[in-house]
Amino acid sequence: MPAQSRLHVIVTRRLPEVVETRLKELFDVELRDPDIRMSRDELADAVRRCDVLVPCVTDQIDAALLAQAGERLKLIANYGAGVDHIDVATARSRGILVSNTPGVGAEDTADMVMALILGVVRRIPEGMAEMQAGRWTGWSPMGHLGGRIAGRRLGILGLGRIGQAVARRARAFGMQIHYHNRRRLRPETEAELEATYWESLDQMLARMDIISVNCPHTPSTFHLLNARRLKLVKPSSVVINTSRGEVIDENALTRGLRAGEIAGAGLDVYEHGHEVNPRLRELPNVVLLPHMGSATQEGRVEMGEKVIINIKTFADGHRPPDQVVPGML
Structure with missing residues (x-):
């Protein structure tokens, strides 16, 4: 040319x-x-x-x-x-x-979803902060207790390329796979992932131990996890978002976390870009990353x-x- x-x-x-x-x-x-x-x-x-x-x-x-x-x-x-x-x-x-x-970025982002799940449930950032500050005084039977992820129900919101990559990893960790999608997947794909489909997002949210947001931001998904739906989440549940911050009502999520209505959150994206709600930074049960899921x-x-x-x-x-x-x- x-x-x-x-x-x-x-x-x-x-x-x-x-x-x-x-x-x-x-x-x-x-x-x-x-x-x-x-x-x-x-x-x-x-x-x-x-x-x-x-x-x-x-x-x-x-x-x-x-x-x-x-x-x-x-x-x-x-x-x-x-x-x-x-x-x-x-x-x-x-x-x-x-x-x-x-x-x-499907495989890379799926890796980060699992990292955030482990980070929140096993309280990894809290342990790192304690070590880096020199506050650790030794092992204790009741110290740093987190949870076991094997056997937990993972609800994936958006089972596209990234969501399916998350499902494959989560199955290897012994988790049970559930999903809500705009369209149900083919039976053979569901069988491969051992995934349970929920037509009702509300019903799925109320039953999951961990919720992973993996759908794109569109006019129909803006605040898909709004204040009403976040109230449906079990107090023992964890919310993970590596997709787009606008899918979750960030203020409502923050209120739920502060009130103990949601056990924890792992976030790589935020509703207002790089302007993170300062109240989120104060919470020990929240892991925040700077949009590095595909990095x-x-x-x-x-x-x-x-x-x-x-x-x-x-x-x-x-x-x-x-x-x-x-x-x-």
Whole structure:
């Protein structure tokens, strides 16, 4: 492809070096340095000048921003699977395609779900804090008592790629798998995972020992775990969220944890992005992580490879393999 016909691509954050290098080889690319979030003005400038924008979850690509896009912008190749930060319908109405990177982080995120379950139930952060502060005075029969996860009922909210990866791991730990989904899975998939389906989310929540949120954030899942539903959860239950913070009413969850109506929580995502409810930080029965569920070197490179394939396919005149359309959301 002649240099003058190469697509002009703007990347909003730093990506793995191998990914950035390949992008430079294939396209006319503006890389982000230093690795800080683009301001609103910088994003507006980018969409006015580029053929392809490569944003991530920290970039809000809404209707107002898309209204400022130039005629050149024809593809938003998102670096990540979730696209709730992009107004896909408006983009489509303006002739702008949107692609994402589905499936890459399923195994990594599932690992983190299990880490959070163990962290909360076995009180691992409390033990680490005690050791690091030099407060440990020795072993005691009743010291640091947590719980056994084998035999517990795990309710998975959203049994897609990540949810199924969680189910396989949880079965290996001896847990019983239950799930609620927009659509019931095939009988053979249920049999493989030994999973029990609940059409009623309310009924499932009232019976589970651990609840793992693994569904995307869409208008229909906003505050899916609201104050009413969180009241259904057993006082001995634990809530895990590695999906999107908006799926849970964070204030209601905090109230339930503080009142002892929920035994604990493990959170990797938050309703208001990086602004975490300060009351959550005060609770010893809560494990908080900085949105690192998919943060492995291998996963980040694979995400970048999917972005490159989507852009390259588009540049060759074809539909990107991971194109997102409003009907999918």
